[in-house]
Amino acid sequence: MSAPYRNPVKVVLPFFVVLGAAVWYFSRPGNTLLGGTVNTAPRHRQVWEWLRHPEAHPDWMVHAGERCGAAPFQIPTDGFIGYLWDDSFRPGHRHTGVDIFGGTEAAQTPVYAAADGYLTRLGDWKSSLIQRIPEDPLHPGRQIWLYYTHMADAQGNSFIEAAFPPGSSEVFVSAGTLLGYQGNYSGDPFKPVGVHLHFSIVKDRGGNFLNELEIGNTLDPSPYLNLPLNAHTNQGQIPVCPEGTTTDEPSP
Numbered sequence: 713m714s715a716p717y718r719n720p721v722k723v724v725l726p727f728f729v730v731l732g733a734a735v736w737y738f739s740r741p742g743n744t745l746l747g748g749t750v751n752t753a754p755r756h757r758q759v760w761e762w763l764r765h766p767e768a769h770p771d772w773m774v775h776a777g778e779r780c781g782a783a784p785f786q787i788p789t790d791g792f793i794g795y796l797w798d799d800s801f802r803p804g805h806r807h808t809g810v811d812i813f814g815g816t817e818a819a820q821t822p823v824y825a826a827a828d829g830y831l832t833r834l835g836d837w838k839s840s841l842i843q844r845i846p847e848d849p850l851h852p853g854r855q856i857w858l859y860y861t862h863m864a865d866a867q868g869n870s871f872i873e874a875a876f877p878p879g880s881s882e883v884f885v886s887a888g889t890l891l892g893y894q895g896n897y898s899g900d901p902f903k904p905v906g907v908h909l910h911f912s913i914v915k916d917r918g919g920n921f922l923n924e925l926e927i928g929n930t931l932d933p934s935p936y937l938n939l940p941l942n943a944h945t946n947q948g949q950i951p952v953c954p955e956g957t958t959t960d961e962p963s964p
């Protein structure tokens with residue numbers, strides 16, 4: 713007696729067809745069922761590699777003060793842009809900005825204003841600043857905001873410059889002004905993040921900034937920095953200025 717023969721290909725193949733279709737479906741650009749999920753896995757691997765061996769990848773770095781081609785804003789800090797706008801760290805999550813990993817310890821990599829504008833720091837902000845840009849350089853007539861965060865250590869000790877204490881409001885700074893230093897503050901001292909700056913462009917309503925945690929309240933930063941920073945359309949490119957298109961601002 714022998715068991716009835718089953719061709720293993722016929723048994724296993726449908727499983728892989730269904731699996732493949734599911735992977736394709738959930739990773740499509742613009743898929744909204746899981747909140748616009750994209751395949752962030754390759755960037756997880758790159759960030760992990762960068763954090764362990766930053767010295768091995770100088771070609772992955774952007775530099776504070778650089779302006780890629782005709783970009784209206786300058787790069788706010790040194791590092792590897794590891795995560796992009798609308799990346800996804802868990803089902804339903806949509807990343808509202810870019811994460812620039814300095815490849816250093818906390819409190820070492822400076823963060824500079826990306827443009828001229830007016831800084832605000834709310835009374836309970838340990839690691840964050842927001843900068844009002846009265847005129848969106850790409851859409852004249854509307855106001856936008858630049859948000860800079862993770863400028864504190866795991867315990868919430870701030871690395872923001874003393875010139876911008878909690879409660880600061882409408883302090884004018886020009887592009888290239890030192891704002892603070894990259895940190896690893898996450899809100900949970902037991903789960904610090906890798907040292908980086910999170911930088912995002914936030915929409916305005918009625919003269920106020922909207923909640924930065926909602927993707928719909930933020931703008932794709934790609935055209936503002938002239939880099940491929942949209943997780944859906946970036947095809948595995950490391951976002952750096954193409955050779956010869958960089959204008960360095962005077963040393964900030």
Ligand SMILES: [Zn+2]
Pocket residue numbers: 795807809810811909910911
């Ligand atoms: Zn981020």
